Amino acid sequence: MKPRGFSRRAFLTTASAAVGAATITSAQIPQRLGAPRRQYGERSSYETSSRYFHESITPGTGSSRTPLQDLYGIITPSALHFERHHAGVPQIDPQRHELLIHGLVERPLVFTMKELRRFPSVSEIRFIECAGNTGSDHAGRPGIDPQRSHGLVSCSEWTGVPLKTLLAEAGVKTKASWLVVEGADASRLARSLPLTKALDDVLVAYGQNGEALRPEQGYPLRLLVPGWEGNINIKWLGRIQLVDQPYMTRDEAASYTDFMPDGKARWFTFVMEAKSVITRPAGGQVLDGPGFYEITGIAWSGQGSITRVEVSTDEGKSWQDAALNTPVLPKAMTRFSLPWRWDGGETSLQSRCTDDTGYTQPTRAELVAVRGLLPGPDGFNHYNGIKAWYLHRDGKVSHE
Amino acid sequence: MNRRMIALLVLTAAGTCLGAAQLPQHNLGRPATAEEIRKRDISVAPDGTGLPAGHGSVKEGRRIYKVLCGSCHGDRGQGFGDYPPLVGGQGTLKSKDPVLTVGSYWPYATTVWDYTHRAMPYQRPGTLTPDETYAVTAFILYMNGIVDEKAELNEKSLSKVKMPNRDGFVPDPRPDVPTKEGKK
Numbered sequence: 345m346k347p348r349g350f351s352r353r354a355f356l357t358t359a360s361a362a363v364g365a366a367t368i369t370s371a372q373i374p375q376r377l378g379a380p381r382r383q384y385g386e387r388s389s390y391e392t393s394s395r396y397f398h399e400s401i402t403p404g405t406g407s408s409r410t411p412l413q414d415l416y417g418i419i420t421p422s423a424l425h426f427e428r429h430h431a432g433v434p435q436i437d438p439q440r441h442e443l444l445i446h447g448l449v450e451r452p453l454v455f456t457m458k459e460l461r462r463f464p465s466v467s468e469i470r471f472i473e474c475a476g477n478t479g480s481d482h483a484g485r486p487g488i489d490p491q492r493s494h495g496l497v498s499c500s501e502w503t504g505v506p507l508k509t510l511l512a513e514a515g516v517k518t519k520a521s522w523l524v525v526e527g528a529d530a531s532r533l534a535r536s537l538p539l540t541k542a543l544d545d546v547l548v549a550y551g552q553n554g555e556a557l558r559p560e561q562g563y564p565l566r567l568l569v570p571g572w573e574g575n576i577n578i579k580w581l582g583r584i585q586l587v588d589q590p591y592m593t594r595d596e597a598a599s600y601t602d603f604m605p606d607g608k609a610r611w612f613t614f615v616m617e618a619k620s621v622i623t624r625p626a627g628g629q630v631l632d633g634p635g636f637y638e639i640t641g642i643a644w645s646g647q648g649s650i651t652r653v654e655v656s657t658d659e660g661k662s663w664q665d666a667a668l669n670t671p672v673l674p675k676a677m678t679r680f681s682l683p684w685r686w687d688g689g690e691t692s693l694q695s696r697c698t699d700d701t702g703y704t705q706p707t708r709a710e711l712v713a714v715r716g717l718l719p720g721p722d723g724f725n726h727y728n729g730i731k732a733w734y735l736h737r738d739g740k741v742s743h744e
Numbered sequence: 745m746n747r748r749m750i751a752l753l754v755l756t757a758a759g760t761c762l763g764a765a766q767l768p769q770h771n772l773g774r775p776a777t778a779e780e781i782r783k784r785d786i787s788v789a790p791d792g793t794g795l796p797a798g799h800g801s802v803k804e805g806r807r808i809y810k811v812l813c814g815s816c817h818g819d820r821g822q823g824f825g826d827y828p829p830l831v832g833g834q835g836t837l838k839s840k841d842p843v844l845t846v847g848s849y850w851p852y853a854t855t856v857w858d859y860t861h862r863a864m865p866y867q868r869p870g871t872l873t874p875d876e877t878y879a880v881t882a883f884i885l886y887m888n889g890i891v892d893e894k895a896e897l898n899e900k901s902l903s904k905v906k907m908p909n910r911d912g913f914v915p916d917p918r919p920d921v922p923t924k925e926g927k928k
Contacts, residue, residue, distance in 0.1 A: 515768070702923060
């Protein structure tokens with residue numbers, strides 16, 4: 345039964361008058377025809393989350409960081425996937441792009457994009473993390489928010505052809521033990537990849553989150569080397585050469601090495617070890633006051649699947665198991681969460697994860713004790729220490 | 745089972761294994777021609793495999809460096825801002841203040857040649873000829889005291905240059921931090 349003297353129109357008028365007076369906030373009720381359809385969707389104009397980077401004198405070689413604190417679930421929107429380029433983003437016509445496989449093979453072959461898409465394909469959710477992610481935390485300059493501390497990691501669904509399928513097509517000679525994989529960017533970035541990994545789980549990918557790769561992620565073709573440092577996931581992939589030794593390119597024989605306190609350096613440190621970070625509440629955010637909050641964050645391991653994430657809300661005195669949200673996939677981000685009630689006191693929030701090899705994320709002190717504090721030629725790489733966020737009485741969360 | 749039978753079994757197993765994986769299953773792609781491979785293959789190995797014929801001297805390198813390299817890396821290879829230093833630091837790697845440069849840190853001269861050839865100069869990468877690349881490499885090594893002023897490098901001599909930090913690298917020892925299974 346309709347309430348007497350209270351028509352829908354009258355209600356709407358009253359409601360909009362109230363909004364107009366700005367005395368209360370209430371859910372908006374549409375009174376105008378909405379926008380028409382569009383061919384390629386855009387996010388709401390109210391959403392402003394974006395990649396972070398600072399200006400540099402070499403814009404083609406920089407990086408940009410994913411706003412982890414704004415994201416839900418485990419998939420990074422393609423437009424927010426972190427970037428790391430060494431000679432800018434090439435604009436490649438897919439109709440002219442070719443993949444050459446040669447060297448120690450029975451049949452050197454050239455594939456067009458069209459041919460590559462005819463092969464049996466797979467889609468896999470995998471993270472990619474730059475070797476230098478959280479390097480400033482290693483150095484003792486902790487990132488002020490999740491984006492600036494951990495934003496050089498992203499996770500996507502990648503679609504493509506298993507590399508081993510293409511290698512079988514070319515026929516790998518028994519003398520081959522490594523591959524030189526090379527991009528078609530201006531610097532023709534090249535790395536040496538062990539044949540064992542190439543025959544394991546490496547993907548020659550053309551799809552990202554259901555559509556073609558973004559130019560910044562290697563359009564039209566990239567290598568996806570699950571769990572290994574970002575740099576070897578060659579973007580704009582153009583050439584694969586089967587060889588009998590690592591070729592010692594700059595990005596494996598100088599950059600991306602790990603300089604140790606004894607003056608020696610580690611090289612071919614491919615795997616990104618288990619790591620986690622709380623993304624909410626986290627540095628740069630402000631809590632509205634004591635009460636209920638969900639603590640949430642992400643964990644990942646280049647060795648396999650995350651089996652456990654523990655969270656401490658009392659400055660590391662005690663740890664409790666967070667829930668692992670499904671899906672929990674190998675070499676992918678895993679979302680964790682823990683219900684929590686803030687009592688209004690000062691404290692710190694930390695997470696540490698364990699993977700299915702039994703490896704548990706170490707503290708910064710444990711890592712520094714072994715690896716020291718002397719940066720390599722490109723800073724610190726492969727750091728995976730526990731990250732703490734500090735909560736103050738006024739609700740502000742900071743990095744120290 | 746006699747030795748011949750075992751050998752036969754091993755051969756068969758290997759053959760089966762490789763055979764199944766190695767036969768083209770899809771017959772997609774076209775054969776690459778020797779000419780296109782030659783054009784596209786710029787890889788250079790530390791033993792010199794892949795280096796094109798050519799030569800360049802310190803003297804020629806000094807001239808090219810001044811025009812194409814010095815404005816970013818400094819007239820003496822000292823670096824500038826994000827442009828890394830190419831020179832110096834030898835003998836400092838075990839000190840409290842190690843200086844890591846091409847001269848003090850990079851383990852192979854072929855790496856210098858390859859990176860310069862494929863990725864430099866920054867604004868116009870891939871435009872140096874092999875001769876120019878030998879020359880610039882020679883000049884960078886000369887500034888580091890690794891070759892002398894009269895040196896000329898070519899596809900035979902480059903890989904024989906021993907870089908000071910040739911033996912400075914170790915394989916991945918990780919996990920390098922004691923794992924804390926069940927720490928509470």
